[in-house]
Amino acid sequence: MTRVVSVVLVVTFAACGPGASASPDEAATAAVDRPPERFGFGRPAEAAQIAAWDIDVRPDGQGLPPGQGSVSEGEEVYLRRCAQCHGPTGAEVPSLRLVGTQPWEDFPANRAVGNYWPYATTLYDYVVRAMPQDAPGSLTADETYAVIAYVLHRNEIVPADAVMDATTLPAVRMPARDRFVPDDRTGGPTIR
Amino acid sequence: MSEHEIPRQRAIPRRAWLATTTGVIAASVVKTRFDAVDLLAQEPASPDPTKVMGRLVSELGTRSPAEQPRRILRALEPSSSSRTPIAALHGIITPSDLHFERHHAGVPEIDPQRYELLIHGMVERPMVFGLADLKRYPSVSRIHFLECSGNGGGAYSPNRIQTEVTPQQMDGLLSTSEWTGVPMATLLREVGVRPGATWVIAEGGDAALMNRSIPIEKAMDDALIAYGQNGEAIRPEQGYPARVFLPGWEGNTSVKWVRRLELTDQPVMSREETSNYTDPLKGGIARQFSFVMDAKSVITFPTYPYALPDRGWWEIQGVAWTGRGRITRVEISTDRGRSWVPAALQEPVLPLATVRFRHLWNWDGRETILMSRATDETGYVQPTVQQFVEARGERTSYHSNHIRAWKVATTGEVTYGLGDVL
Numbered sequence: 001m002t003r004v005v006s007v008v009l010v011v012t013f014a015a016c017g018p019g020a021s022a023s024p025d026e027a028a029t030a031a032v033d034r035p036p037e038r039f040g041f042g043r044p045a046e047a048a049q050i051a052a053w054d055i056d057v058r059p060d061g062q063g064l065p066p067g068q069g070s071v072s073e074g075e076e077v078y079l080r081r082c083a084q085c086h087g088p089t090g091a092e093v094p095s096l097r098l099v100g101t102q103p104w105e106d107f108p109a110n111r112a113v114g115n116y117w118p119y120a121t122t123l124y125d126y127v128v129r130a131m132p133q134d135a136p137g138s139l140t141a142d143e144t145y146a147v148i149a150y151v152l153h154r155n156e157i158v159p160a161d162a163v164m165d166a167t168t169l170p171a172v173r174m175p176a177r178d179r180f181v182p183d184d185r186t187g188g189p190t191i192r
Numbered sequence: 193m194s195e196h197e198i199p200r201q202r203a204i205p206r207r208a209w210l211a212t213t214t215g216v217i218a219a220s221v222v223k224t225r226f227d228a229v230d231l232l233a234q235e236p237a238s239p240d241p242t243k244v245m246g247r248l249v250s251e252l253g254t255r256s257p258a259e260q261p262r263r264i265l266r267a268l269e270p271s272s273s274s275r276t277p278i279a280a281l282h283g284i285i286t287p288s289d290l291h292f293e294r295h296h297a298g299v300p301e302i303d304p305q306r307y308e309l310l311i312h313g314m315v316e317r318p319m320v321f322g323l324a325d326l327k328r329y330p331s332v333s334r335i336h337f338l339e340c341s342g343n344g345g346g347a348y349s350p351n352r353i354q355t356e357v358t359p360q361q362m363d364g365l366l367s368t369s370e371w372t373g374v375p376m377a378t379l380l381r382e383v384g385v386r387p388g389a390t391w392v393i394a395e396g397g398d399a400a401l402m403n404r405s406i407p408i409e410k411a412m413d414d415a416l417i418a419y420g421q422n423g424e425a426i427r428p429e430q431g432y433p434a435r436v437f438l439p440g441w442e443g444n445t446s447v448k449w450v451r452r453l454e455l456t457d458q459p460v461m462s463r464e465e466t467s468n469y470t471d472p473l474k475g476g477i478a479r480q481f482s483f484v485m486d487a488k489s490v491i492t493f494p495t496y497p498y499a500l501p502d503r504g505w506w507e508i509q510g511v512a513w514t515g516r517g518r519i520t521r522v523e524i525s526t527d528r529g530r531s532w533v534p535a536a537l538q539e540p541v542l543p544l545a546t547v548r549f550r551h552l553w554n555w556d557g558r559e560t561i562l563m564s565r566a567t568d569e570t571g572y573v574q575p576t577v578q579q580f581v582e583a584r585g586e587r588t589s590y591h592s593n594h595i596r597a598w599k600v601a602t603t604g605e606v607t608y609g610l611g612d613v614l
Contacts, residue, residue: 038382041325045310045318053310053452056393056460104476104587111467119461126463129401130297136399180470180480187516187570191583
């Protein structure tokens with residue numbers, strides 16, 4: 001008797017076509033696999049790849065490599081690798097301005113390292129990944145430290161005899177350091 | 193020139209532009225910016241398409257020769273941003289080839305077979321994922337807007353406000369797509385986030401190795417590693433083969449061509465989150481990590497360079513969006529802001545997505561100014577330009593979401609009219 005009923009049901013479903021669904025009771029008994037916390041896809045990262053790709057430089061100096069560079073060495077690097085875009089002294093191209101100590105009242109036109117960048121380490125993090133634009137990442141660590149020393153000096157932040165390295169660079173106190181505040185917008189009726 | 197300044201656009205003779213939109217083609221006199229007009233000006237294959245067999249099927253569709261919308265580039269070359277023709281679109285989805293662009297070192301060519309995403313730092317198991325690995329995870333598809341925080345930065349200037357400017361030129365760093373990918377939270381569970389990790393530093397595989405620090409709360413909430421856009425693979429300009437996508441946040445944080453996520457206990461303080469994409473305010477301070485895009489609406493019709501050919505019924509149209517959930521209300525003023533009436537919101541009204549609004553307007557032929565004003569589910573109301581400048585001062589141009597204004601002259605000519613409501 002049961003078998004006969006089943007056959008009738010199958011025929012009915014077939015007539016309904018592929019859009020027909022099982023009865024609620026049948027759906028309830030269908031097994032659903034619970035997704036795992038981990039799927040096991042991907043593969044372990046090799047230390048060599050992490051070392052090659054991890055180029056971050058943080059405000060506390062984490063990530064800075066060995067090496068050093070002076071202001072005078074940096075001027076040579078700057079003129080050879082940077083001046084063609086940023087101008088002879090770094091103050092000539094408004095959209096690529098590196099050197100500037102003008103007050104904030106002149107913003108947004110005059111933002112530069114000297115009056116707006118809050119961390120000196122950002123110069124390293126940025127140069128090593130993106131500069132010079134025609135050959136990104138091509139400067140040596142010494143050249144990078146040197147050109148940063150030069151730019152900081154041009155901005156009147158370090159003296160002419162300064163040498164930048166993994167210890168001195170994070171210790172540079174930038175003029176704009178305390179000007180940055182966290183976002184205080186929260187939605188709601190207040191315009192901030 | 194930075195990305196928030198208004199790019200120049202080739203002059204569009206108003207009469208010619210109108211002719212193309214109404215289908216009236218006068219080939220001998222029309223001279224416009226669009227290639228379409230040149231194509232339309234050619235003799236059609238047959239004057240009566242019902243009397244000649246049409247083109248057969250093809251492997252890849254193309255637009256009608258008469259419909260050739262284009263992104264507009266910045267004035268300076270080489271340009272690093274292009275803008276979506278928001279006034280030329282219908283609905284809320286931006287065709288992928290018209291999605292705005294903003295690159296920091298061009299579009300990289302990445303071999304999907306060699307693509308790898310490295311996740312490391314404060315994790316239990318540093319891991320590498322190929323594209324096939326990412327696609328094997330449970331996927332989600334969601335419709336979200338993406339807006340560059342520099343969008344609309346030229347809408348207000350204390351010195352000079354342009355009048356002959358299109359919505360595309362002013363606010364075209366805005367696009368909406370259906371994004372498909374794996375939740376970042378799924379991948380972070382796979383590698384095991386260590387206690388104390390509070391930030392995820394995302395880095396792109398472009399020639400800028402562009403990096404941004406993302407709070408872990410966002411990473412665990414609705415962040416995606418996206419590989420799909422509008423039903424196909426993400427376009428190279430949008431981050432092929434995979435990108436970060438952070439719904440509702442300023443576009444730069446959705447790092448394209450992502451190749452590395454590093455879990456840390458501090459932000460990296462990258463250039464793009466210190467000297468760039470921060471907002472100088474009044475009082476000599478600057479807002480940092482201003483991630484969320486506040487509610488905003490823009491009218492896309494009628495706007496420059498359109499001219500209303502006659503008085504009577506016109507449908508004012510536009511889009512509204514917010515990075516804080518859903519748009520709940522868009523209001524229209526057709527009388528310089530003296531009175532406001534609710535516009536119709538076109539379904540679907542999705543969270544963190546553009547919504548289209550419409551308002552039927554019976555123009556009496558007199559000069560006036562049209563404005564739109566959005567409200568979101570937090571009760572935030574899109575500010576006037578006066579409220580905006582009062583809150584932020586005039587030193588910042590990012591996150592420009594104040595109310596725009598369009599002036600309709602007695603001739604029907606429409607121009608950007610913010611200068612008339614200051």
